[in-house]
Amino acid sequence: MNEGLILALLLSTASAATPLMLAALGELVTERSGVLNLGVEGMMLVGAVAAFATMSQTGSPLLAFGVAMLSGCALSLLFGVLTLHLMTNQVATGLALTLFGVGLAAFVGQPYVGGVVKGVEPLLFGLDPITLLAFVLCGGLWWFLGKSRAGLLLRAVGEKPAVADAIGYPVRRIRYLAVLFGGAMAGLGGAFLSLVNTPMWVEGMTAGRGWIALALVVFATWRPERVLLGAWLFGGMTVLQFHAQALGLAIPSEFLSMLPYLATIAVLVLICRNPRTILLNQPLSLGKTYHPDR
């Protein structure tokens, strides 16, 4: 093995891991506030198409990433209004959001199929700015959740909204902010796919990464530093299976493509075997609608 290959492997692992990290960290914040948003896949796709469209029209990567985040926010705002104001069921609403996002992205993306844009240039050590940002975000969230007062509030709201309400904190506003953050990060993760990973637009190009991000949050037992680990594990598996395919092993490529997903399931099963790790880390009110006036 030469150094060049190892470096190439590491870099491709990083770019496979980054969209997962971004989306999973966003969802982690959302879930820490007690809200389960299953619409990550939809928000990522909308972010991907919004970024690609903006890039084709303006050629400005900064604007493209910004628009992607805003469109993720817009979708999550819709989710927030439905679940936090109209008190709809979070699971059903999240699934609907994904279906809606998939359809919307396909519709908006029609004129761009087959188009090409200029990719984003590396910034440092061959890494693009968004990948670097994902690392910073991971460390920042670790600090935010563990050390800051605002993070403490977020955890309290996800734990027992009724008690937080009684102490006098705006439960609904905090949850809105968390949901919006989740949307923005999913949008950014999607934009990374269509601008950095493969600078083009293909319908359904997230290929289930939104779902993997959701699984990663559980995998990480709601801790940002473990999201990093999980995302790199998944990214590594993805890259390995590419190389295995390139080597021409006598295994059908479909099986190799399954590998990262199988690995995710295997790790999830291992983690859930010990109910204590989940019990001690899962936000208590996760997925439960909170009615402020009981």
Next chain:
Amino acid sequence: MNAPPPAARLSLRGISKRYPSVIANDAIDLDIAPGEIHAVLGENGAGKSTLMKIIYGVTRPDAGEIVWEGRKLAISSPSMARELGIGMVFQHFSLFETLTVAENIALSIDRPQAELHDEIREVSTRYGLPLDPARLVHSLSVGERQRVEIVRCLLQKPRLLIMDEPTSVLTPQAVQQLFATLRRLAGEGCSILYISHKLDEIRALCERATVLRGGRVSGEADPRLESNDSLARMMIGGELPACTLNPQAPGELRLALNGLSLTSDDPFGTALQDVSLAVHGGEIVGIAGISGNGQQELLAALSGEKKLARADGLSLRGVAAGKLGPSARRALGLGLGFVPEERLGRGAVPEMSLADNALLTGATRAGMLKGPWIQRSKVREFAREVIARFKVKAPDEDALAQSLSGGNLQKFIIGREVMLAPEVMVVAQPTWGVDVGAAMLIRNALIDMRNRGVAVLVISEELDELFMICDRIAVLADGRLSPAIATADASVELIGRWMSGDFSEKDSHVPA
């Protein structure tokens, strides 16, 4: 402190609160002086909680006025109450389990955590409430959690502290510790409103008492000059019901634990070590001890919620039952009746009606099933009978379990198990949070079962209760069970020492 100012710290005048179906408070007057420990005494549903919610700004009164330190005002929210200097320790704690002590307190008091750590240590040692600010709340015992609530109030330098049934979760020793803290606080000028229905405690601690009955003030007194009987008369409007345990020879062995050892599923639970116990028909055996010493694990092992490694670890009526599930243990041949400590969630399904809850444990008994079909009329009839016999205050058998007050639900759950006519009855905390009248009803029902030859095992934190109804008493401490001693030979001192894990019997020979 200066000479006590003549003005009351808090005066309530004609406070009334009406709910659609009930008048919770009817023209209530109350005065508390600075530094006074004032009891609010009353049965469940007498209006104590509503009155405290009004003072703490949770509920607005329909009529009447509140005068705080000479100023007439309306307390519109808990945060306003806190700003005025009113603190409250709730019966059901408002703590976040996954956060540390300091984090919990930081949520109410906006100060840097490092500063808070020091303050928590300082205040908690000064008032004899030792607390480690870095501990996670879920790893604390119930008594320690209460300390967190109290310390949180103290850090806000309250001038009135409301304690809602604070001792319902404490052991005798912890109660004494709490009283010392409260006296010290009062000595520094803080007024204390002490809500309780425990007469002995109020007589030991409080200087004045306002007694509520049916939403009205039914009497005011200096509890130190009153007797339990005279206070009870004000509180329940009649004599304190009594229960008597006539000696009777025990029958056959019904329930036996044989060297039971068990690890806990709970990361902070207590493992049981070599627990052996025999309960015969026609006797009540009590297990005393501070909650968290293996009670939950023992109950899970008895009910069948947790199966044992060895079938003969538990025998019911001579059958090795350790590997049987709850239904098999409840079935006719073994006849186990079981009342868990947790009423909502384990004892009853909160979202289901009383009738459906009756069906849950009664399905295999009492003819509620015919083949695969539920006999709705039988189920309802059974539930109605429980409600009538145990004087459960519920509109009908369709009422949801969660709509009942704790005491009423407990009466229903105990009644349900009693009416299924078990051969062996295991009851945890039978009268926890239940008012005096209902407690006596429950205790008499247990004694009645014993007189009919049922083997009864009671796990309780209330020593008074165990001394009242048990033939024999054992103590569970740190997962080990003491020998079961005849109640007549036991003393509170001995049981107290056993609770600390020292099982020697030397004191039992001292003549009483």
